[in-house]
Amino acid sequence: MVISFEYGGEAIQIYIFKRNRTSLEIQVETSGNVRVLAPKGVSESQIRKIVWNRADWIIERVKYFQELRRYTNKQFVSGETFYYLGRAYKLKIVSVNSIKKQGNKFSSPDIPIIGLESHQNVSIRNGYLCVVSCDNDSNSIRTTLLNWYWEQTLNQVKQRVRYYQPYIKYRPSGIKVRDQKRLWASCTSKNYLHFNWRCSMAPEAVLDYLVVHEMSHLIHKNHSSQFWKYVGNILPDYKWRRQWLKNHGLKLDF
Numbered sequence: 001m002v003i004s005f006e007y008g009g010e011a012i013q014i015y016i017f018k019r020n021r022t023s024l025e026i027q028v029e030t031s032g033n034v035r036v037l038a039p040k041g042v043s044e045s046q047i048r049k050i051v052w053n054r055a056d057w058i059i060e061r062v063k064y065f066q067e068l069r070r071y072t073n074k075q076f077v078s079g080e081t082f083y084y085l086g087r088a089y090k091l092k093i094v095s096v097n098s099i100k101k102q103g104n105k106f107s108s109p110d111i112p113i114i115g116l117e118s119h120q121n122v123s124i125r126n127g128y129l130c131v132v133s134c135d136n137d138s139n140s141i142r143t144t145l146l147n148w149y150w151e152q153t154l155n156q157v158k159q160r161v162r163y164y165q166p167y168i169k170y171r172p173s174g175i176k177v178r179d180q181k182r183l184w185a186s187c188t189s190k191n192y193l194h195f196n197w198r199c200s201m202a203p204e205a206v207l208d209y210l211v212v213h214e215m216s217h218l219i220h221k222n223h224s225s226q227f228w229k230y231v232g233n234i235l236p237d238y239k240w241r242r243q244w245l246k247n248h249g250l251k252l253d254f
């Protein structure tokens with residue numbers, strides 16, 4: 001069943017699902033759809049009343065996800081903003097045809113490329129995230145960027161693991177970068193550390209928190225108070241780093 005209602009000039013569609021449950025739950029999905037899971041005995045007018053009382057919160061969540069889609073719905077065209085280590089860069093697509101070889105150096109009128117290697121498809125130049133493209137195809141630009149972030153995440157994480165290793169007595173069995181939609185990072189029972197390829201979009205301080213969090217799981221395989229004490233001994237200010245990820249993490253995507 002779908003009900004729609006107007007609130008502050010906004011039309012909101014609410015999808016209602018009757019379930020075997022005792023309480024009513026309202027979910028705003030990242031798509032902006034609103035789902036209400038209601039106990040079977042609750043009438044439509046009761047649902048309307050409850051939804052109306054939560055309308056401020058619903059609108060706030062819908063707007064938040066609309067805003068989020070501005071960050072994550074990329075067309076992979078010049079001018080779009082991408083994050084790398086917490087800094088914003090404008091994307092610049094450089095046509096491969098515009099690149100000229102002078103001796104063993106490459107240059108392009110699109111950007112002042114200094115000593116660009118021919119195999120380097122992605123680079124940060126003059127505050128731009130430059131992608132050299134031969135066909136301007138958004139899918140291939142996306143793949144090129146994804147591979148680049150993947151490689152950057154692996155390099156950054158390995159470097160930070162080396163940095164924090166003296167503080168932690170056990171070593172990870174290995175470090176892998178993975179495409180995990182929900183988790184930022186994880187530690188397996190066999191002590192492999194897995195990191196989401198999006199990690200290198202986050203500020204270094206947040207990346208350090210993720211590394212220390214997972215390395216602390218080498219000692220404590222849970223989120224007990226001893227675990228958090230262990231994290232806090234290495235990063236006394238870990239709480240704001242963790243909160244930053246909760247507040248901004250969803251924007252770090254494409």
Ligand SMILES: [Zn+2]
Pocket residue numbers: 213217222223
């Ligand atoms: Zn954990």
